[in-house]
Amino acid sequence: MNESGPRPSLVVLAGLVLGLLLGFAYSWFSLPVPVKTVTPGGLDAAGKDHYRAMIALAYSASGDRTRAEERLRALGEDRLPAVLDAQAQSALQGGQISEAQALAGLAAALRTPAGFVPTASNLSAAQTATAPAASPTIAATRAPAAFTPVPSITPPASRGLVFALASSETVCDPALPPGLLQVYVVDVRGRQLPGVRVQVSGDGGQTDVFYTGLAPDMGAGYADFLMAPQVTYSLVVGDAGEPAGGLSIPQCTGADGTNTMGGIRTRFRP
Amino acid sequence: MRGGRFLWFLISLGLGIVLGLAAGWVIAPLRAPSGGLETLEVSSRAEYVLMVAESYAADGDAAAAAERLAAFAPLPPLRAVQEAIINGGEQGYTKAELDQLARLGQGLQSLPQKPENTP
Numbered sequence: 001m002n003e004s005g006p007r008p009s010l011v012v013l014a015g016l017v018l019g020l021l022l023g024f025a026y027s028w029f030s031l032p033v034p035v036k037t038v039t040p041g042g043l044d045a046a047g048k049d050h051y052r053a054m055i056a057l058a059y060s061a062s063g064d065r066t067r068a069e070e071r072l073r074a075l076g077e078d079r080l081p082a083v084l085d086a087q088a089q090s091a092l093q094g095g096q097i098s099e100a101q102a103l104a105g106l107a108a109a110l111r112t113p114a115g116f117v118p119t120a121s122n123l124s125a126a127q128t129a130t131a132p133a134a135s136p137t138i139a140a141t142r143a144p145a146a147f148t149p150v151p152s153i154t155p156p157a158s159r160g161l162v163f164a165l166a167s168s169e170t171v172c173d174p175a176l177p178p179g180l181l182q183v184y185v186v187d188v189r190g191r192q193l194p195g196v197r198v199q200v201s202g203d204g205g206q207t208d209v210f211y212t213g214l215a216p217d218m219g220a221g222y223a224d225f226l227m228a229p230q231v232t233y234s235l236v237v238g239d240a241g242e243p244a245g246g247l248s249i250p251q252c253t254g255a256d257g258t259n260t261m262g263g264i265r266t267r268f269r270p
Numbered sequence: 271m272r273g274g275r276f277l278w279f280l281i282s283l284g285l286g287i288v289l290g291l292a293a294g295w296v297i298a299p300l301r302a303p304s305g306g307l308e309t310l311e312v313s314s315r316a317e318y319v320l321m322v323a324e325s326y327a328a329d330g331d332a333a334a335a336a337e338r339l340a341a342f343a344p345l346p347p348l349r350a351v352q353e354a355i356i357n358g359g360e361q362g363y364t365k366a367e368l369d370q371l372a373r374l375g376q377g378l379q380s381l382p383q384k385p386e387n388t389p
Contacts, residue, residue, distance in 0.1 A: 006275075008274075008275055008278060011275045011278055011279045011282070012278050012279070012281075012282040013282070014279065014282075015278070015279040015280065015281070015282030015283040015285075015286060016282045016283070016285060016286040016289075017286065018283055018286060019282065019283040019284060019285060019286015019287040019288075019289070019290060020286040020287075020289055020290040020293070021286075021290065022283075022286070022287050022290060023286060023287035023288060023289060023290020023291040023292075023293070023294065024290035024291070024293050024294050025290070026287075026290070026291065026294070027290065027291045027293070027294020027295055028294050028297075036309065037309055037310065037311040037312070038305055038309050038310060038311065039310075039311055039314055040310065040314050042305055042309075043305050043306070043307065043309075043310070044305035044306060046306065047305055047306045047307045047309075047310075047341075050307050050338075050341055051307070051318065054318055054321040054322065054325070054338065055321060057321065057325040058320075058321035058322075058324040058325055060325075060328070061324045061325045061327060061328030061329070062324050062328075071317065071321070074314065074317075
C-alpha cells in the first residue's frame, strides 16, 4: 500500500483552495453587482452636500421656500440652518461665491418665521446697512427674504484678533423676526469684517457656529441668529474672543401695552 | 488509488467553488456604489434635475447645468434630463416644471458636443 504522489489531505486542500479562488474570481468579475438606489437621506456626505447646494441654488432662483423645505426634509437632517451655514462657509473658502450666498440665503430664510414678510420700512433700512457702520448706533434692520447675492466677500482679515462686546441694545421692531440676535463685527477703525466666526451657545448646551459676511446686503460684518424663548445665550466672536453672556429674548411693550418678543443688536470690536 | 485521489480533488474543488461564490455574493454589497448622487432613486433624481433646471432658468448657464448633472455619470446630462421629463410627467409635475426641464434639455443641446473617444 505504499503509494506515490501527494498525500490525500494535500489533494483535498489544493482542491478547496483552487475552488475558492475560482468561485470568488467568477463572482467578483462576472456576476453583476446589485445596484442599490437610495433616497436623498441615504446619500453619502458628498452627495448630501451636492443635493443641499442644489436646493439652495434652486431656492435662490425661484424663491419658493415651501418647495425648498420639502426638499430639505427629504435629506432627513436636523439643525438645518447650522448645517447650511457650515456648508456656505466651506463653499466660501473654496471660492464658490454664488453657491455660498445661495446656501447662506436659504439658511437665513429658514431662521425667519414662515409668515415673515419684508416691509418697505425694513427694506429701506436694510439698504442703509450696506454702508460701513462706524457709528455706535447701528440703525440697520434685516430683510432676509430680500437677500441679493453680491460677490464682494473678501477673505477674513480677523485672524488673531480678540473681539469683545462693544455695545448691546434691545430692538423692538415688529417688522423683524422675534428673538433675532444681530451681530456686527468691526475692526478698530469701525470697518465691518467678513468671515469672522461667531459661536453662540445656549444654556441648554446647544451650540451654533456661523460667520459674518454671508448676507452682504446687511453689511460685510453682519451675522444673525434666531434665539429661542427662555434660553440664555453667550456669544464668542472670533477664534478667541471674550464671551458675551446673558443674552436672551427681551420683552418689548407695544403702544397698546401688550408685551411682545424683541431682538438684540450687538456690536463687537477688537 | 489515483482515481480516488482525483475524485476527492474534484469534490473539494466543487466545494471550494461553492464557498468562493458565496463569499463573492456576501462581499458584493460592499462593492456597490457608496451613496453618491448616481445612486439616487428615480424620483429623487428627477427632483434634482428639476432643481438644476430652475437654476438654469435663472442664470441661463448651460455649462454650469451640465457640470451639475455630471454627477450622474456615466449617464449623459441630456439623458438625465430626458429621464426626468418622463418621470416628472408620471409624478405629476406641473406643465411649468416640465417646460423648465425641456428648456434645460434645449440648453444642453446647444453646448458643443464632446468629441467621441477614438482608439
